[in-house]
Amino acid sequence: MVTPIAPASMYRTREGLGLWEHKGKVAAVGVGHSKTARRWDGTAENCIGAWAIEAMRKAIEDAGISPSEVDGIVLDTTTTTGAHWPAGRPIPTEVVNAYKPTDDPLDGIAKLSAEWLINNMPELTNVKFTMVGPGCMSNVIVVASQAIGDGLANTCLLVKAWHNLDGRYYQGGANAEPTISGYAKWSNWAGPASFGTATQFQRYLHKYNKSHDMMAPFMINSRENGLKFPEGYWYQHRPEHLTYEDYVNARWVAKPANLYDNDIPIMAAASYLFTTADRAKDMKQKPVYILGHATNATPKIRSGQPTLEECEDACATTGRQLYEAAGIKASDLSFENMYDGFSLFHVFHLEGLRFANIQPGEALDYFQSEDISIHGPNPISPSGGNVGSGRTRYWKHTDCIQQIQGRAGERQISKPAEIGVSGGPMPTGGNFTVWGANPD
Amino acid sequence: MPKQSPVPEDVDRGFFEAANQDRLVIQNCTACNRLQHPPQPACGACGSADHLEWKEMSGKGTIYSYAVVYDSPVASLQADQPYNCAIIALDEDPGIKMLSHLPGTPVDEVPMDAPVRAIFEVTQATGQKVVEWQVVN
Ligand SMILES: [Zn+2]
Numbered sequence: 129m130v131t132p133i134a135p136a137s138m139y140r141t142r143e144g145l146g147l148w149e150h151k152g153k154v155a156a157v158g159v160g161h162s163k164t165a166r167r168w169d170g171t172a173e174n175c176i177g178a179w180a181i182e183a184m185r186k187a188i189e190d191a192g193i194s195p196s197e198v199d200g201i202v203l204d205t206t207t208t209t210g211a212h213w214p215a216g217r218p219i220p221t222e223v224v225n226a227y228k229p230t231d232d233p234l235d236g237i238a239k240l241s242a243e244w245l246i247n248n249m250p251e252l253t254n255v256k257f258t259m260v261g262p263g264c265m266s267n268v269i270v271v272a273s274q275a276i277g278d279g280l281a282n283t284c285l286l287v288k289a290w291h292n293l294d295g296r297y298y299q300g301g302a303n304a305e306p307t308i309s310g311y312a313k314w315s316n317w318a319g320p321a322s323f324g325t326a327t328q329f330q331r332y333l334h335k336y337n338k339s340h341d342m343m344a345p346f347m348i349n350s351r352e353n354g355l356k357f358p359e360g361y362w363y364q365h366r367p368e369h370l371t372y373e374d375y376v377n378a379r380w381v382a383k384p385a386n387l388y389d390n391d392i393p394i395m396a397a398a399s400y401l402f403t404t405a406d407r408a409k410d411m412k413q414k415p416v417y418i419l420g421h422a423t424n425a426t427p428k429i430r431s432g433q434p435t436l437e438e439c440e441d442a443c444a445t446t447g448r449q450l451y452e453a454a455g456i457k458a459s460d461l462s463f464e465n466m467y468d469g470f471s472l473f474h475v476f477h478l479e480g481l482r483f484a485n486i487q488p489g490e491a492l493d494y495f496q497s498e499d500i501s502i503h504g505p506n507p508i509s510p511s512g513g514n515v516g517s518g519r520t521r522y523w524k525h526t527d528c529i530q531q532i533q534g535r536a537g538e539r540q541i542s543k544p545a546e547i548g549v550s551g552g553p554m555p556t557g558g559n560f561t562v563w564g565a566n567p568d
Numbered sequence: 569m570p571k572q573s574p575v576p577e578d579v580d581r582g583f584f585e586a587a588n589q590d591r592l593v594i595q596n597c598t599a600c601n602r603l604q605h606p607p608q609p610a611c612g613a614c615g616s617a618d619h620l621e622w623k624e625m626s627g628k629g630t631i632y633s634y635a636v637v638y639d640s641p642v643a644s645l646q647a648d649q650p651y652n653c654a655i656i657a658l659d660e661d662p663g664i665k666m667l668s669h670l671p672g673t674p675v676d677e678v679p680m681d682a683p684v685r686a687i688f689e690v691t692q693a694t695g696q697k698v699v700e701w702q703v704v705n
Contacts, residue, residue: 433655
């Protein structure tokens with residue numbers, strides 16, 4: 129079995145498509161998380177494949193079903209954005225041989241295929257459908273929702289895992305050479321990954337006459353929410369509150385993006401169990417219905433990296449697509465969990481969604497004057513996101529499921545959690561989902 | 569700043585040959601009358617590869633935005649941290665953007681929307697010239 133990448137037809141990439149044809153017919157039920165770590169310790173039991181298996185088994189158990197009921201796996205086979213296995217570094221054979229391998233010895237160590245998972249989860253006896261949603265759990269969720277709605281699978285495990293190695297992201301390789309080839313020759317003058325977002329935010333500050341320190345209430349709130357997320361990195365390893373002084377005095381990476389605006393790379397894996405709304409009724413947890421999804425796959429980026437205006441346009445378009453797909457209005461959202469890695473573009477998402485009626489240029493003022501916490505009228509990023517729990521790009525989705533199921537624990541929002549929204553990774557390119565407590 | 573030397577390839581050779589002659593050219597689709605940058609094998613609007621030319625620019629632009637880079641993974645730039653990295657919008661078409669280290673502009677004293685002009689800077693490794701931008705006083 130070779131797992132195909134999801135075809136373009138599975139994504140809803142423009143406005144005017146109307147209600148999602150499977151609105152309320154697909155549900156998330158089970159959630160499973162591995163432990164977290166800053167980096168891989170090199171052992172077989174802590175390789176990223178092992179952690180993915182741990183998360184998947186927990187998701188099955190959480191849903192209260194037999195593993196033999198799982199007939200689909202949707203995953204992202206990439207397990208990093210920057211911690212690539214260094215060329216020439218020996219692959220530890222004792223780790224490879226601790227599992228039933230595939231043809232690729234890095235499978236389960238620095239990448240993850242459905243074939244590797246099936247090889248090493250003998251209890252999955254009935255998987256007939258596998259598909260790759262590249263890049264993010266955000267993509268995996270859209271693909272799995274569409275696949276179940278389309279009848280390609282009935283009960284799916286969704287998987288996203290992140291390994292992290294020693295050393296720093298993006299150092300070495302082409303970045304250490306005296307010459308530069310390919311498309312990178314147009315971007316390498318900048319340097320860090322957050323440069324693009326930093327320039328968009330700089331333009332935002334100029335356009336709306338705001339300042340970077342106005343992000344502080346959002347950052348503090350996100351860390352607080354992360355410290356209420358037992359599955360997360362900061363909760364488990366560094367239970368430290370973030371103060372205003374911590375944030376505004378942090379070292380710059382690409383000013384106006386500082387250390388905390390750049391999420392911390394970690395190792396972790398998560399899995400969700402999705403099924404049809406009919407089947408979900410009899411499972412152990414309350415179903416969370418998928419009301420609609422949207423993809424911003426063909427952004428109109430004119431030149432090199434996106435501009436602020438292109439980000440603002442893309443986020444507003446995403447918002448309209450989501451509301452159209454789910455048949456809801458901005459005011460129907462109980463909370464929002466849009467992506468935050470890098471933290472600065474969370475403001476573009478809030479304004480694009482018109483969440484809490486926040487208009488373009490108003491998000492930073494909103495952070496100063498309104499209660500954005502889990503106890504307020506419009507909880508912003510109750511998951512805490514990557515800011516609050518480390519770089520996985522999936523805390524926001526887990527939180528949407530747990531909030532609506534009423535089992536977000538200390539993070540549970542005070543108001544009823546009826547409809548939430550999540551997605552990412554970039555304002556100008558990502559996959560987004562609306563989740564509901566009710567199917568209609 | 570000691571930038572990496574870009575290695576010209578078929579898609580962008582015209583740009584770098586012009587830079588070595590102290591000229592700024594941008595790819596233009598004659599069918600659409602549309603500039604595009606960075607260079608591509610085909611026009612991003614009509615998809616045609618048959619109507620692309622190199623069009624000479626005035627070398628005038630403005631600063632659209634910038635960041636001050638403190639932590640670059642690019643080895644050759646690290647000695648000069650922190651450094652400005654600005655996004656220049658070309659006068660002929662502000663939709664066309666280019667990066668610049670703004671030689672001569674003090675770190676973090678970047679004037680937004682200020683006019684800039686193109687200059688041509690030799691890179692160390694190969695001597696290939698690149699387009700840079702300076703604030704017009
Ligand atoms: Zn054209």
